[in-house]
Amino acid sequence: EVQLVESGGGLVQPGGSLRLSCTASGFTVGDDYMTWVRQAPGKGLEWVSLIYSGDTTYYADSVKGRFTISRDNSKNTLYLQMNSLRPDDTAVYYCARDRDAFDVWGQGTMVTVSS
Amino acid sequence: DIQMTQSPSTLSASVGDRVTITCRASQNIWSWLAWYQQKPGKAPNLLIHKASTLKSGVPSRFSGSGSGTEFTLTINSLQPDDFATYYCQQYNGHSPAYTFGQGTKLEI
Numbered sequence: 001e002v003q004l005v006e007s008g009g010g011l012v013q014p015g016g017s018l019r020l021s022c023t024a025s026g027f028t029v030g031d032d033y034m035t036w037v038r039q040a041p042g043k044g045l046e047w048v049s050l051i052y053s054g055d056t057t058y059y060a061d062s063v064k065g066r067f068t069i070s071r072d073n074s075k076n077t078l079y080l081q082m083n084s085l086r087p088d089d090t091a092v093y094y095c096a097r098d099r100d101a102f103d104v105w106g107q108g109t110m111v112t113v114s115s
Numbered sequence: 116d117i118q119m120t121q122s123p124s125t126l127s128a129s130v131g132d133r134v135t136i137t138c139r140a141s142q143n144i145w146s147w148l149a150w151y152q153q154k155p156g157k158a159p160n161l162l163i164h165k166a167s168t169l170k171s172g173v174p175s176r177f178s179g180s181g182s183g184t185e186f187t188l189t190i191n192s193l194q195p196d197d198f199a200t201y202y203c204q205q206y207n208g209h210s211p212a213y214t215f216g217q218g219t220k221l222e223i
Contacts, residue, residue: 045153105159
């Protein structure tokens with residue numbers, strides 16, 4: 001079964017860091033484009049970052065310079081390193097497979113940035 | 116950046132109705148448009164990609180149309196399970212910055 005499972009969310013103070021993980025089963029993350037999308041409480045969806053199969057990366061302007069997307073093919077896992085976190089980064093973070101639109105999603109992990 | 120504008124923001128309908136949601140792009144995105152359904156507390160679920168291609172397993176009462184800057188999602192014969200929030204998304208192959216519409220809440 002094709003599946004994505006996120007982990008690593010939690011409560012962090014402003015200015016802090018957090019690393020999210022997204023472990024895949026049923027396919028290989030290294031062979032696909034992979035992406036992160038977030039959703040602030042009660043709000044819509046916001047694309048965050050993308051990594052191509054060739055490791056080229058892209059970021060939304062709102063996170064550029066603070067977030068880093070990467071993957072470990074040996075663990076079949078996608079990551080999102082989040083630094084200099086701000087209260088407006090508070091959201092549910094989803095990873096997804098990008099295969100002509102986002103066809104497989106994880107269940108999401110909540111990140112709360114608050115003092 | 117490409118902006119996506121969905122309308123309406125909220126749509127009230129009844130079981131058995133036919134409804135249409137519109138999505139407009141700020142520039143030409145050809146057919147690089149997807150539609151997602153999201154239920155409370157759940158991840159989004161892809162319904163349609165390339166503007167009109169139904170994802171495998173999605174009921175045929177869902178359909179998408181349009182190209183360029185104007186797109187529509189139509190749901191025929193609404194079922195109780197269809198009441199959810201719907202998002203359009205552009206994924207223009209020439210721009211890696213994907214954009215979602217603000218969402219349309221379909222309520223009973």
